Structure formats: C-alpha cells, structure tokens
C-alpha cells in the first residue's frame with residue numbers, strides 16, 4: 001500500500017530498488033475534483049503522485065514532500081527507482097538529486113497507460129533477474145519491449161541521469177557483479193485485509209475500503 005509510512009519503512013531497509021506503482025496527476029483544477037479549497041491551497045505545488053492513507057482515502061504527494069522524506073535517508077545505495085506513473089518526471093528528478101543511481105520515470109507532461117507500464121516492468125525485471133545485463137541495458141530492453149506494442153508509449157520512459165556513470169564500459173563488470181541477485185522472499189508490509197481474495201481494483205483509489213465494504217455487504 002502506497003502510504004507515506006510505508007515509503008519511509010522501505011527507504012529505511014536500504015533497498016537495492018524501489019518501484020512505485022500508482023497514479024500521477026498534472027496539477028490542474030480538474031485533478032482536485034470539486035475540492036476547491038485543496039486546489040487553492042496546493043495549485044502551486046506542481047504535479048503529484050497519489051498516495052493512500054490507512055483509511056483508504058487518497059493523499060497527494062508533492063515533490064517538495066518527497067524531497068523532505070528522502071533527506072532523511074542515504075539514497076546513494078539505491079541502484080534503481082521506477083516511478084511508472086503519469087507526469088512523474090519531477091519526482092524522478094528528486095530521487096536522482098538524492099543520489100539514486102538510475103531513476104526511471106515518465107517524461108514531463110506525459111501520461112502512460114497501464115498496459116505499457118506493465119510491459120515495461122515485466123521486461124525490465126525479467127532482464128534484471130534472469131540475465132547478466134546492467135540496469136541501463138535492462139532499461140533499453142524494456143523500452144524495446146514497449147516499442148513493439150507502441151512506439152509512442154516507448155518514448156515516454158525516461159532514465160535519469162541520461163548519461164550513466166555506473167554502467168559504462170570500465171565499470172561494466174563491476175556493475176554486472178553488483179547486480180548478481182539471490183532469490184529472496186516477498187515480504188508483505190502492513191496488515192493483510194481480512195478478506196483478500198476478492199479483486200481490490202477500484203479506480204481511482206479514493207475510498208477503496210468503503211467500496212469494498214459496500215461490495216461485500218451486497219454479496
């Protein structure tokens with residue numbers, strides 16, 4: 001669950017990689033629905049990612065807030081961050097400035113559909129975890145996989161910094177040995193919902209728990 005608390009928890013684990021999967025919005029009045037107060041308050045804060053709160057309600061995450069959170073951690077040990085969300089460039093820049101080696105995000109002003117994001121992720125992780133390729137090579141392979149479905153979507157994926165200092169030829173062997181991975185276990189953070197076998201896909205994420213409650217009541 002993409003809560004601020006879980007982001008802090010994940011960063012505290014000194015991860016090799018971090019993947020954010022969720023929606024990103026351009027800072028326009030329509031993104032605030034009918035909440036004029038929130039729009040007036042936050043319209044100068046730039047684009048935002050949609051995080052969740054424990055009760056299922058949404059929480060806008062602005063780049064200034066992300067910067068503040070990242071300031072508490074040493075991000076230079078993170079090999080890659082993927083933000084597969086629309087309008088995520090400004091967040092990618094924050095991660096990159098914080099020292100993350102590779103940040104993959106969606107270019108300024110661009111939306112990305114779920115299909116392209118999924119294709120990218122599948123190809124990227126398959127390359128990373130089943131071959132000896134570097135992260136930059138995996139990025140190119142994943143872009144190629146998206147390109148086979150949509151050349152337009154493929155161009156939206158951006159890597160920061162553009163010139164990689166880590167996967168160049170001198171460091172190639174080091175890069176490959178660093179990324180040798182061991183199979184681990186999946187840890188689920190937070191409490192499992194009481195009933196978790198029912199698909200939970202509710203869009204937007206707002207009030208997911210309430211929707212779920214109502215669906216279960218009808219069953």
Ligand SMILES: [Zn+2]
Pocket residue numbers: 102134135136137164165166167168
């Ligand atoms: Zn690289």
